[in-house]
Amino acid sequence: MATWAKSTASERLAMNRFLLLLALHCALIAATTSADVVQVRIRKNVMMPARDGVRLATDVYLPDGESTPEGPFPAILIRTPYDKSGVAGTAEFFTKHGYAVAVQDVRGRFSSEGTFYIYTQEGSDGYDAAEWVASRPWCNGDVGTYGGSYLAATQNALAVLRPPHLKTMFVLVGTSNYIEDGAGRGGAFALLHNATYGFRLAYTGKEARTYDAEEPEDTAAGLAVKQAYDKLGDWLKAAPLKDNSPLAWTPSYRKWYADWRAHPTYDDYWKQNGYNFEEYHSEYPDIPICFVGGWYDIFKRGTLNNFIGLSRRKSYTKLLMGPWTHSTGKTFAGDVNFGPEAEMKMNHEAVRWFDHFLKGKDQGIEEEPPVKYFVMGAGEMAKDADGRLQSGGRWKTAATWPPKGLAEQRFYLCDDGSLQLTPASNAGQSTFEYDPQDPVPTIGGNIDSGKHLVRRGAQNQVSIEGDFAARDELPLSARSDVLTFETGELAYNVEVTGPIRAELWVSSIAKDTDFTAKLIDVYPPSKDYPEGYAMNLEDGILRMRFRNSREKEDYMIPGEVYKVTIDLWSTANVFYKRHKIRLDISSSNFPMYDLNPNTGEPLGQHTRLESALNTIHFGGEQSSCLVLPVKRETTSQ
Numbered sequence: 001m002a003t004w005a006k007s008t009a010s011e012r013l014a015m016n017r018f019l020l021l022l023a024l025h026c027a028l029i030a031a032t033t034s035a036d037v038v039q040v041r042i043r044k045n046v047m048m049p050a051r052d053g054v055r056l057a058t059d060v061y062l063p064d065g066e067s068t069p070e071g072p073f074p075a076i077l078i079r080t081p082y083d084k085s086g087v088a089g090t091a092e093f094f095t096k097h098g099y100a101v102a103v104q105d106v107r108g109r110f111s112s113e114g115t116f117y118i119y120t121q122e123g124s125d126g127y128d129a130a131e132w133v134a135s136r137p138w139c140n141g142d143v144g145t146y147g148g149s150y151l152a153a154t155q156n157a158l159a160v161l162r163p164p165h166l167k168t169m170f171v172l173v174g175t176s177n178y179i180e181d182g183a184g185r186g187g188a189f190a191l192l193h194n195a196t197y198g199f200r201l202a203y204t205g206k207e208a209r210t211y212d213a214e215e216p217e218d219t220a221a222g223l224a225v226k227q228a229y230d231k232l233g234d235w236l237k238a239a240p241l242k243d244n245s246p247l248a249w250t251p252s253y254r255k256w257y258a259d260w261r262a263h264p265t266y267d268d269y270w271k272q273n274g275y276n277f278e279e280y281h282s283e284y285p286d287i288p289i290c291f292v293g294g295w296y297d298i299f300k301r302g303t304l305n306n307f308i309g310l311s312r313r314k315s316y317t318k319l320l321m322g323p324w325t326h327s328t329g330k331t332f333a334g335d336v337n338f339g340p341e342a343e344m345k346m347n348h349e350a351v352r353w354f355d356h357f358l359k360g361k362d363q364g365i366e367e368e369p370p371v372k373y374f375v376m377g378a379g380e381m382a383k384d385a386d387g388r389l390q391s392g393g394r395w396k397t398a399a400t401w402p403p404k405g406l407a408e409q410r411f412y413l414c415d416d417g418s419l420q421l422t423p424a425s426n427a428g429q430s431t432f433e434y435d436p437q438d439p440v441p442t443i444g445g446n447i448d449s450g451k452h453l454v455r456r457g458a459q460n461q462v463s464i465e466g467d468f469a470a471r472d473e474l475p476l477s478a479r480s481d482v483l484t485f486e487t488g489e490l491a492y493n494v495e496v497t498g499p500i501r502a503e504l505w506v507s508s509i510a511k512d513t514d515f516t517a518k519l520i521d522v523y524p525p526s527k528d529y530p531e532g533y534a535m536n537l538e539d540g541i542l543r544m545r546f547r548n549s550r551e552k553e554d555y556m557i558p559g560e561v562y563k564v565t566i567d568l569w570s571t572a573n574v575f576y577k578r579h580k581i582r583l584d585i586s587s588s589n590f591p592m593y594d595l596n597p598n599t600g601e602p603l604g605q606h607t608r609l610e611s612a613l614n615t616i617h618f619g620g621e622q623s624s625c626l627v628l629p630v631k632r633e634t635t636s637q
Helices: 002-006 009-033 084-095 122-135 150-160 191-203 220-230 232-238 251-262 278-283 300-310 346-357
Strands: 039-049 055-064 073-080 100-105 139-148 166-172 289-294 317-322 371-377 393-398 406-413 428-434 483-486 494-508 514-523 533-543 562-575 580-586 612-618 625-631
Touching (some): 039 122, 055 084, 055 122, 073 150, 220 232, 289 346, 300 562
Parallel strands (some): 139 166, 166 289, 317 371, 371 562
Antiparallel strands (some): 039 055, 483 580, 494 612
C-alpha cells in the first residue's frame, strides 16, 4: 500500500487500465471455456453407410441433462484412423460446450468396414460423413470439423469436395502436399517417419488384430509386425524394405508402402486428393478455416502453404504458429523450453472458434489479425527444472504470411568457415567425403513418428549416449563430413521470420548424391552450458537427381558445378546479441531421411553403397549463400 500511495497519478492510471484488461481477459476465458452443459449421452458404433455401401463406425456424443438446451445442435465431425475411442476426451469436451460430436473410424480401421488405403479414401468418405451428420435429427445442419495430423488430412480431403453443410474447419498440423512434407522432402524418402508409421498402422490394422472381441487380440501377423516394430532400429539400417519385410504379413499395408517407393517422382499418384491439397485450393468452399502448426512440426510446410493458398478467399482464414513439435500447445519442443507464453490449450481455442462460426456468438475473432506466430528467442541461457534450455520468446501478429517488413539478407559462405555479408572475391571450395555407411545422425528436427528412437524438436547439436547412428559423443560439427559456416558474435539482435533457403554451388564425383543444410542458433557459453548451445532451427535436403524438377530425374555429370537451392521451409527466431548464425552443410541426415547410395540406381532398389566426394563452391561467380528474411529494424542490447 505504501508503494501504491507513493506512485504517480499516471502510474496508478496505467495500473488500473492493466487490472481492467486483466479482468476482461479472465472473463473472456471463463465465458469461452466454461461448459454450457455438464452431461454427455453417447451412442456407440452407429454405422453410417458410405455411398458404396461400406459402413463406417461412428460414436455420437450428444449434450444431455436438465440444464441442456434443446437440440438440434451444431455438430463437430472428427474422422480418425487411430481408434475413435482415443478421441473420447476431446469429443466430451466439445459436447459439454453445447455441440453434437460425431467421431468416426475411417474406412478399414477398427470398427469400420472396408479396406484401408492411406489418405486417398478420405475425400468421398468424409463428404458422406459430413452430409450424414447434417441430416441427423440431433444436428441443426451446421457442421464443423476438427483434428490434427491424419485427422487434418481427413478435413482437407472432404473440403475439396465441398459438402454443402460444411461451415468451418479447425485444422491442426496437416500436410498440403504429402510427397514434400510427409513421405519425403527434396526428393529424399522420409525413412524414419514412413517406416515407423507404416509398422504402427500395420500393427493396429485388421490383418494384425481382431476387433470383434471386447479386447483386441493379436493375430500371427500382428505378433510378427509387433516384434519388427520392437526392432525398428535394425529395420531402418536394413532399408530399403524388401517385399519380404514384416509388412508382408499385412498385405494391404505393404501395398501402399510399396506404392510410395514405386513413385519417387511427383506424378499423378501424389496429386490425388488426400495426399495433395495444394493442387485443389481453388476447389475449397469459401468458409472460415483455422490452421495451426509448429516450428518443429513435420507438416510445418503444409500448414503454411495451406494458409497462404486459402487466405486469398473472402472468408476469414487464421494461421497460428507456435514453437511446437507435432504435439501443439506445449511450452517446450525437444530440449528447449520457450516459456509459459508458449502454452496454449487447443480445445479451448477450438471452442472459441466454433462458438463464433457455428453458434454465432461473437468472440471478436474476425477483428484479430489473421496471423499469430511465436518468435523464439534467448532467455536466461540456463536450464529449467526439467533440464531444458530456457529460450523464451513472444507472440506476434501480422496480416499476412510471411509478415511484411522483411528484407532478404544473404550470408555468403567463405573458405575460412565464416558467413559474411559480402561474397569473397576469389573463388574457393571445400570438399568432404560422404560415406553412406557412416552417415550424419539425426539430432532434433521435425520428427513425430520415430520419436522413441530419435530426439526431436530443438536440440543441442551434440551427440549423446544412445543417439541412433551416432559413432561418438562429439558435436556434429566435429565430423569431417559436416561443413560449418558461421558469423562472428552478433553486435545486435537479428530477427529472422519467414522462409529460409540455402543457395549453393555444388559438385560431386557421383552422378547422384544428396546435399543437406541446417540453420543453427549458436548460444554463447554460460554456467549451465560452458561450451555454448547449438540449437537447430530448421534443416533441409536435396536429392540431386531432382535439383531441376520433382517430376523428372536428371542425373549430374561428375565434376560439373551446379547451382541448387535447398528449401529450409520457415522459422521465427531472434538471434540475440553475442549469438552466432550458423549453417551446417553435409550429405546425410539419418535416419530422418534414407541414405543416398551415390550410385544413381533406381531409388529404393540399389545394389551397393559407394562413397562420394562432394564439394561446396564459394566466392567469385559461384558464391554459395544462406538467404534469411531479416527484420529491417533490429534491437540492440
